Amino acid sequence: MSGYSTKKSQNNCVHLVPGHTSLVIILIAFLVLFAPITSYPADVTLSWEANIEPDLAGYRIYHREDGQIYDYNQPAWEGSDTVCTIYSLNDSIKYCFIARAFDAAGNESGDSTEVCFQESNNNAPTASAGPDRTVDEGTLVTLNGSNSLDPDYTVLSYNWTQKAGTEIFLSDPASVQPTFVAPSVSVTGEALIFELTVEDDGGLSDSDTVIINVSNINQAPTASAGPDQTVKERNTVTLDGSNTFDPDGTVVSYCWTQIGGTPVTLSNTEAAQVIFTAPDVTSEASLT
Numbered sequence: 001m002s003g004y005s006t007k008k009s010q011n012n013c014v015h016l017v018p019g020h021t022s023l024v025i026i027l028i029a030f031l032v033l034f035a036p037i038t039s040y041p042a043d044v045t046l047s048w049e050a051n052i053e054p055d056l057a058g059y060r061i062y063h064r065e066d067g068q069i070y071d072y073n074q075p076a077w078e079g080s081d082t083v084c085t086i087y088s089l090n091d092s093i094k095y096c097f098i099a100r101a102f103d104a105a106g107n108e109s110g111d112s113t114e115v116c117f118q119e120s121n122n123n124a125p126t127a128s129a130g131p132d133r134t135v136d137e138g139t140l141v142t143l144n145g146s147n148s149l150d151p152d153y154t155v156l157s158y159n160w161t162q163k164a165g166t167e168i169f170l171s172d173p174a175s176v177q178p179t180f181v182a183p184s185v186s187v188t189g190e191a192l193i194f195e196l197t198v199e200d201d202g203g204l205s206d207s208d209t210v211i212i213n214v215s216n217i218n219q220a221p222t223a224s225a226g227p228d229q230t231v232k233e234r235n236t237v238t239l240d241g242s243n244t245f246d247p248d249g250t251v252v253s254y255c256w257t258q259i260g261g262t263p264v265t266l267s268n269t270e271a272a273q274v275i276f277t278a279p280d281v282t283s284e285a286s287l288t
Contacts (some may be wrong), residue, residue: 036155037145042090044117045082049101055104061086066094071110104122121200126152129196129210136217142179145212154200163209165192182214187248189215215269221246235278242272 039046046061060075061084076097077084089095096116102108128147135141145158154239160173166185170178183190192212231237244251255268264276 012236025062039172043087044081044089044095044097045085046097046099048112050082051101053101057102057104057106058109060100062099063095063097065254066096070098070099070111078280121163122200123151124204124205125154125156125198125200125206127196127206127208129194129208132213134213134215135207137182137184137214138217139182140179141182141212142177143194143196145176145198145214148176148196148198148206148208150198150200151179152200152202154202157199159197159199161195161197163193163195164188165212165214168192182212185214185216187216187218190211216248219247221251231278232280233280237276237278239266239274239276240272244272 027030033239058080061077062070063076094112099112130144166183221244226240262279
């Protein structure tokens with residue numbers, strides 16, 4: 001417009017100098033995409049700082065598609081507010097926007113700083129940590145996140161973390177199918193819980209958990225009847241089976257039987273420790 005000049009300031013302002021008055025318009029690059037009603041239109045909200053021109057009449061917003069030029073005869077919006085929403089834009093197209101101020105005489109400023117926007121169209125992935133299952137202690141277990149899905153077919157990153165249970169070592173928490181060895185558990189078993197988080201290359205993520213129930217495998221106990229002893233006849237002898245060991249927990253029963261030598265009477269054949277009286281012998285003898 002006649003008599004106006006423009007220059008950009010350090011804070012992205014456009015200054016207009018009509019005579020001895022100043023007109024300043026600032027377009028803040030603050031774009032908000034509201035949830036579209038359908039899969040195609042998108043709404044973009046622009047805001048800017050108020051102009052200080054005394055006879056300011058309002059603002060006009062112009063937009064263009066990527067690769068095109070602005071049509072200053074057709075503003076996308078006009079009004080006196082410092083915020084506006086442009087509706088029903090195609091979310092597959094990149095749009096750029098500028099603002100201009102105009103006064104009561106119809107004079108219009110130059111362009112503000114341009115801001116551009118394009119909807120990403122990125123959809124969140126769906127994590128799948130696999131079905132819950134039961135395994136035996138000591139077995140090699142493979143977690144499986146290969147059924148995780150991203151509708152955009154973008155690259156997924158994987159991150160496995162343990163949320164509950166005896167701490168185990170995962171072969172590679174960032175792999176699709178890490179492995180670990182099921183820990184030893186008590187007869188009641190134990191539940192291990194793992195969480196898988198997947199993220200696409202657009203930064204969207206999803207998580208899923210899987211429960212691995214570890215079962216105890218019953219193992220035979222190791223009997224210990226104590227060391228061999230040498231005693232005198234008629235002495236009280238104690239047999240000691242208390243060092244008998246069961247890898248699964250506690251020994252639940254004992255059974256002592258004599259299989260050799262002069263018969264003796266055991267105090268309690270079902271106790272860990274039993275006693276008897278050494279018999280009279282005519283020469284050294286062994287009792288088994």
